[in-house]
Amino acid sequence: MTELFPLVLEGACTRRGGKDLAGPVDLRLEGQGASIIIGPNGSGKTSLLRLIHGAARLSAGTITWACPTDTARHHQAFVFQRPVMLRRSVAQNIAYPLRLRGVGRRAALDQARDWGVRVGLADCLDLPAPVLSGGEQQKLALARALITEPRVLFLDEPCAALDGAATRDIETILADAKAAGTRIIMTTHDIGQARRLADEVIFLLHGRVHDRARADIFFDAPATSEAAAFLRGDIVQ
Ligand SMILES: Nc1ncnc2c1ncn2[C@@H]1O[C@H](COP(=O)(O)OP(=O)(O)OP(=O)(O)O)[C@@H](O)[C@H]1O
Numbered sequence: 001m002t003e004l005f006p007l008v009l010e011g012a013c014t015r016r017g018g019k020d021l022a023g024p025v026d027l028r029l030e031g032q033g034a035s036i037i038i039g040p041n042g043s044g045k046t047s048l049l050r051l052i053h054g055a056a057r058l059s060a061g062t063i064t065w066a067c068p069t070d071t072a073r074h075h076q077a078f079v080f081q082r083p084v085m086l087r088r089s090v091a092q093n094i095a096y097p098l099r100l101r102g103v104g105r106r107a108a109l110d111q112a113r114d115w116g117v118r119v120g121l122a123d124c125l126d127l128p129a130p131v132l133s134g135g136e137q138q139k140l141a142l143a144r145a146l147i148t149e150p151r152v153l154f155l156d157e158p159c160a161a162l163d164g165a166a167t168r169d170i171e172t173i174l175a176d177a178k179a180a181g182t183r184i185i186m187t188t189h190d191i192g193q194a195r196r197l198a199d200e201v202i203f204l205l206h207g208r209v210h211d212r213a214r215a216d217i218f219f220d221a222p223a224t225s226e227a228a229a230f231l232r233g234d235i236v237q
Pocket residue numbers: 016017019020021022039040041042043044045046047048
């Protein structure tokens with residue numbers, strides 16, 4: 001199996017309209033577990049995630065996977081805060097990435113139905129996807145991402161608009177994916193969620209990595225006063 005990691009960022013920046021959205025960032029990511037990116041509003045969490053995934057343009061520095069970048073991209077999936085639903089059934093939505101990869105209609109739909117059941121959408125598989133609730137749409141988005149068996153799953157605030165029950169279901173799906181070997185790189189505003197899911201925390205401030213530590217160390221004894229203040233709920237600028 002092709003090795004994707006370590007992933008190494010050196011002086012990586014992304015700019016838009018003459019403004020640095022994130023960077024410069026130096027980061028080395030190994031191939032296991034869940035890295036959770038946290039930080040104040042506007043600190044660059046989404047921009048960094050998009051940059052690593054290849055959805056934002058690298059304006060300076062380098063991002064190097066252990067394999068060719070195209071190969072790494074093929075093994076990634078990205079889940080957005082507000083998933084885009086195709087005007088098709090739930091099962092057809094979940095099957096869509098397999099169809100794009102050339103899997104036949106029947107085989108893709110069979111797998112999609114399996115994934116739909118796994119994420120708790122068994123009763124909705126034949127409904128039009130746009131009628132689902134926010135939590136159900138996010139479960140669909142996860143099934144649609146996981147059906148390609150990505151080695152790396154990027155998630156940008158996947159539970160931001162969800163209630164507690166839907167959030168718990170999504171976190172269970174993510175924990176299962178991690179246990180099955182999927183590398184998770186995710187942003188969240190929710191410190192409790194970061195505590196529940198993180199193996200390591202990357203704390204951003206002004207587009208840069210201000211602190212990074214194993215999750216237990218970060219939450220018990222953050223190394224910087226800004227991270228400590230953020231965890232207390234203070235406004236950090
Ligand atoms: N398309 C864009 N064009 C110009 N500026 C942008 C764009 N997207 C984001 N920004 C700015 O870049 C900075 C980083 O934004 P980003 O969304 O990455 O931060 P964030 O930490 O994810 O924020 P939030 O917690 O509010 O979601 C912010 O100052 C934001 O206003």
